Amino acid sequence: MNWETVIGLEIHAQLATKSKIFSGASTAYGAEPNRQACPVDLGLPGVLPVLNGEVVRMAVKFGLAVGARIAPRSVFARKNYFYPDLPKGYQISQYELPLVEGGHLDIDLEDGTTKRVGITRAHLEEDAGKSLHEDFHGMTGIDLNRAGTPLVEIVSEPDMRSPREAVAYMKKLHTLVRYLGICDGNMQEGSFRCDANVSVRPEGQAEFGTRAEIKNLNSFRFVERALEYEVERQIDLIESGGEVVQETRLYDVERGETRSMRTKEEANDYRYFPDPDLLPLVVEPAFVEEVRATLPELPDEKRDRFIERYGLPAYDASVLTTTREMADFYEATVKAAGGAAKRAANWVMGDFLGALNKDGLDLQDSPVGSEALGTLVARIEDETVSGRSAKEVFEAMWAGEGDPDAIIEAKGLKQVTDTGAIEAVVDQVIAENPQQLEQYRGGKTKLLGFFVGQVMKLSGGKANPQQVNALLKKKLDG
Amino acid sequence: MAERSTDTIHEKTVAESSKALRAGEISSRELTEACLRRIERLDPKLNSLITITAERALAAADAADDRLRGGDAGPMTGVPIVHKDIFCADGVRTTCGSRMLDPFVAPYSATVVERLEAAGAVMLGKANMDEFAMGSSNETSHFGPVRNPWDPETVPGGSSGGSAAAVAARLAPAATGTDTGGSIRQPAALSGVCGLKPTYGRVSRWGMIAFASSLDQAGPFARTAEDLALMLGAMAGFDPKDSTSVDREVPDYTEGLGGTLRGVRVGVPAEFFGKGLESGVRGLVESALAELEGLGAELVEISLPNMELALPAYYVIAPAEASSNLARYDGVRFGHRCSDPKSLEDLYKRSRAEGFGDEVKRRILVGTYALSAGYYDAYYLKAQKVRRLIADDFTRALEKVDLIAGPTSPTVAFGLGERADDPVQMYLSDIYTLAVNLAGLPALSVPCGFLGGRPAGLQLIGGYFDEARLLNAAHNYQQVTDWHRRAPEGFE
Amino acid sequence: MALGRDEVLAIAHLARIGIDDESVEGYARDLSEILSFVEQMNAVDTDGVEPMAHPLDAVQRLRSDGVTESDRREHYQKVAPAVEAGLYLVPRVVE
The missing domain is CATH 1.10.10.410 (Arc Repressor Mutant, subunit A)
Incomplete structure (x- = not known):
């Protein structure tokens, strides 16, 4: 029998605010345990939450970028459960009435087509703290620095049909939130996390199979591997006469497999109800328009423009628009190169990215700026240097030997055209x-x-x- | 002469103390020392205070005296008060009447505490209360019951029983309290003092330990309406730390006092005089209404048809919110922790079983049930709809009248232990007060006589932010009555 | 609504309150009494009535995004029952 995979993703993106969603404590990563946990984050008796406006602005920005509806009125609820990293015994989260509803994201498939993935909703909530399982005399240590960090949880429709599509969607979302400047996208630090709902069904069957939820997938590679494993597991299970159980599973990185998180499947009863400490969040149309005006050019728009304006192949345009910084760098390079767009693209994607990768550097730490790289491209264009000599010039630039013209001069690499x-x-x-x-x-x-x-x-x-x-x-x- | 003045110094109301302080007739230190001596001598009979902050009080009194000398004094400067032990005060043990918080020294202060401190009021100590403000008799306190100064075999009411008893016994001229379903007004009535629950949102809830967040509101106790006005003026105001605090100017509540009641329409709801109301209390309240009429008010019969449903709706909503608000007491970051927990579940279950008393546990369980899957609609959602009906009843009534009047509590103080084993019977004590919390309206209780030596209270309910009108009506009433001037025997 | 023993224990577990065996019956009785009492609400028809979550007909106020809290860990942890290396300690959590 042929099986069809059905995947939906829930992505938690930490919003890049300075302070927490309901308190004035810092959200900076990496502080010593509990040094960024104030009375509100600790859930001390008598404390109250006040909503950070920047969180709302960022979530609205996201909603607009995915073509969603911004709810004029949304409500914060309490999700009640006991866990030591959850100081109040409840998480403040939007439940029945989320801020963002009904958007979509287009992903590029390998066969060159695009596919539209639906976004059911995106709601605001607070992050929990962290449990540290190092041994404190057989005890677990609780660090609440992360408690109260703002999150937007982005829930997709079950529209993806393969682990690859899921990864493509996740990458696209990752690119988008960084473009919007609402999330730093740092997956190692947990700024961008993914839970996946997976099920399989016989091809042609309309109803969904029973799904498993895989928790905390914190890299693109793990998402793909975990999903591949899980799909295989479910198919094997059904084909050998078993049944998929609805449960939460954890991806074990070392073993490359998913395993059930709870031995005793305990039905959670979160007892959601509207948080009486917070009032309904009302977003006025004027505010939405104000946010809309601040939307940057989005990745897809930028890619299309690169193809159109610079005459780049689709592949080049995609690579160069992976991040806003890369796209800006490219455009500045083209400008300095006097408009030599294709040659600039070759240089940025070739020697330049190669050198960055080789040295393990981020774009902003590059020893060669867009102005210098563009000048070099211009020198090739005006035949001051040959393409071959240019590589030598670039190496010298990378080594910090000066600007391209000085290097050409010093090394006597100027082309003879007399x-x-x-x-x-x-x-x-x-x-x-x-x-x-x-x-x-x-x-x-x-x-x-x-x-x-x-x-x-x-x-x-x-x-x-x-x-x-x-x-x-x-x-x-x- | 000086000796005589300290002997009677405790008799002064807030307004009288304030006047004497600013005239330099007495110092805050004298006043504070007199109150502390009185507490030492008399409070063992009452158990109205859980913590006495003598040293801090004297330092605050000296600072107030400096301000008074420097001409930088407001009406509350140098006036001693007690705070219900539900308000966090930085560096002071704050128990909420619970074993759970017996070891809890608050690391920050409530806005109410800060505002009164800034106004120069002197905190004498923290008042006893029903555990987590859940109770109507002050018998659920981990620190033992409070006795009613008018009759030590009876309860002072609750949950702010310590605050009410301390003011009634003249241990302090004023106190703070909180009112979720009647917890200021009912003990005020049963203890023979004045108590005001302001409009929801008028006073900040920051640092006030939550019971039921959509109902809780802080307010003052004192012997006169004028004193309530002075206290409220210091307590009220917008607080950016509380999302439910209302950004609205605080009037000078003393300004309108003494204005005539002529033409003021006072609604008398039939539902407040039905079965369940003790006939003696009915008589006293009716006399009080007649006094109001005598002062020029016009009595208007009104109806609040859904009043009967207030009690059931309240006993769903308040426990539901409480079950969530009290989840933070888990033995991890503060508060009681069981010894040698074997597992996480053991830590939670034993710490909470040991830290909470019976009534608190009962309400947490009821609230948990009301919110749980399959019951939410039948209980919580239903209660919220009933809440709307009740609020609408008030809105309609207040279109026709300026104030609503009736009894504060159906009976006078009952005996210690008399209702302790019957939760529902106990809940009936708040039958006339809790609808007001559901609607979020302001209301006060003013002493209106005695029944067998036990005080009764007249309740006045106003429209949103209409505290000034309520205070004026009570002030007028107190100009023609002297119930509030009487002192309990042994506490003169 | 009369609550049985198992129901009481299930609710108590949700609320993480330990109840010893001999008190279960008492709680069951009290809770049943309270619940049947609150069911008086059913006497009124509330079809079409908008639930009232809050007395104020107001909307959420927004705070500006600034860091206003400083590190006061030692102060806040003075009231903690068990801390080590700045961490709150709990019995081992197994995942």
Whole structure:
């Protein structure tokens, strides 16, 4: 039997605010335990939450970017359960009335088509703290620095049909939230986390199979592996006569498998009810329009514009728009290169990204800026340097030896384009190789390459190859 | 002469103390020391205070005296008060009447505490109360019951029983309390003092330990309406730390006092005089209504048809919110922790079983049930709909009248232990007060006589933010009555 | 609504309140009495009535995004029953 995979994702993105969603404590990552946990975060007796306006602005920005409806009135509820990283014994989260409803995201599939994935809702909530399981005399340590960090939980429709599609969706969302500047996307630090709902059904069947929820997938690679494993597990299970149980499973990175999180499946009863400490969140249309006006050019729009305006292939345009910073860098490079868009793209995606990767650097830490790289591209364009010499110039730039013009000068890499000078060399080479000249003229025209090589060698690589070619041909054939 | 003045110093109301302080006739230190001596001597009979903050009080009194000398004094500067032990005061043990918080020294202060401190009021100590404000008799306190100064064999009412008893016994001229279903007004009535529950949102809830967040409101106790006005003026105001605090100017509540009641329409709801109302109390309340009429008010019969449903709706909503508000007491970050927990579940279950008393547990269980899957609609949602009907009843009534009047509680103080084993019987004590919390309206209780030596209270209910009108009506009433001038025997 | 023993224990578990065996019956009786009493609400028809979550007909106020709290860990942990290395300790949590 052929099986169809059905995947829906719940993505938690930490919003990049300075302070927490309901308190004035810092959200900065990496502080010592509990140094960023104030009375509100600790759930001390008598404390009260007050909503951070920036959180609302960011969530609205997200909603607009995915074409969703911004609810004019949304409500914060309490999700009640006991856990040591949840100080109040409840999590404040939007439940029945979320802020963002009904959007979508288009993902590019490998066959070159695009697919629209529905976004059911995106709601605001507070993050929990962390349990540290290092041994404190057999105890667990609780750090509440993360408690109260704002999260937007983005729930997709069960629209994805393979682990690859799921990863494509997740990557696209990751790109989007960073474009919008609402999340730093740092997956190692847990700023962008994913839970996946997976089920399988016989191809052609309308109703969904029983799903399993896989928790806390914190890298693209793990998402793909965990989903592949889980799909396989469910198919094997059903084909061997078993049944999929609705449960929460955890991906075990070391073993590369998912396993059930609870031995005793306890039905959770979260007893949601509207949080009486908070009033309904009302978002006025004027506010929505104000936020809309601040929306940056989105990844898809930017990619299309790159194709249109710079004449780039779709692949190049996609790579160059992966992050806003990369796209900005590229555009600045093109400008400095006097508009040589395709050559600039080759250089950014080739030597430049290669060097960054090799040194493990982020774009903002690059020793070569867009202005310098663009200048180098311009020098190739105006034939000051040959493409081959340019690589040498770039290496020197990367090593911090100065701007391209200074390096070209210092290393004497300037192309010789003076016809008289080239002609002199050409004449010399012809004069010094009478035998080859005879053979050439006897029909062995392949020897042209030999003459070009000799001229280039004698000119120290600086002679313009096109000119050399033309002159040689003229003289040899003459 | 000086000696005589300290002997009677405790008799002064807030307004009288304030006047004497500013005239330099007495110092805050004298006043504070007199109150502390009185507490030491008399409170063992009452158990109205859980913690006495003598040292801090004297320091605050000296600071107040400096302000008074410097001419930088407001009406509350130098006036001693007690705080219900539900308000966090930085560095002071704050128990909420519970074993759960017996070891809890608050690391920050409630806005109410800060505002009164800023106004120069002197905190003498923290008043006893029903555990987590759940009770109508002050018998659920982990620190033992409070006795009613008028009759030590009876309860002072609750949950702010300690605050009411302390003011009745003249241990302090004023106190703070909180009112979720009647917890200021009912003990005020049973203890023979004045108590005001302001409009929901008028006074900040920051630092006030939550019972039922959509109902809780802080307010003052004192012997006169004028004193309530002074206290409320210091307590009220917008607080950015409380999302439910209302950003609205605080009037000078003393300004309108003494204005005539002529033409003021006072609604008398038939539902407040039905079965369940003790006939003696009915008589006293009717006399009080006649006094109001004598002062020029016009009595209008009104109806609040859904009043009967207030009690059931309240006993769903309040426990539901409480079950969630009290989940934070888990033995992890503060408060009682069981010894040697074997597992996380053991830590939770034993810490909470040991830390909470019976009534608190009962309400947490009821609230948990009301919110649980399958019952939410039948209980919680239903109660919220009934709440709307009740609020609408008041809105309609207050279109026709300026104030609503009736009894505060159906009976006078009952005996200690008399209702302790019957939760529902106990709940009936708040039958006339809790509808007001459901609607979020302001209301006060003013002493209106005695029945067998036990005080009764007249309840006045106003429209939203109409505290000034309520206070004026009570003030007028107190100008023609002297119930509030009487002192319990042994506490003169 | 009369609550049985198992129901009381299930609710108590949800609320994480330990109840010893001999008190279960008492709680069952009290809770049943309270519940049947609150069921008086059913006497009124509330079809179409909008639930009232809050006495104020107001909307949520927004705070500006600024860090206003400083590190006072030692102060806040003075009231904690068990801390080590700045962490609150609980019995081992197994996942």
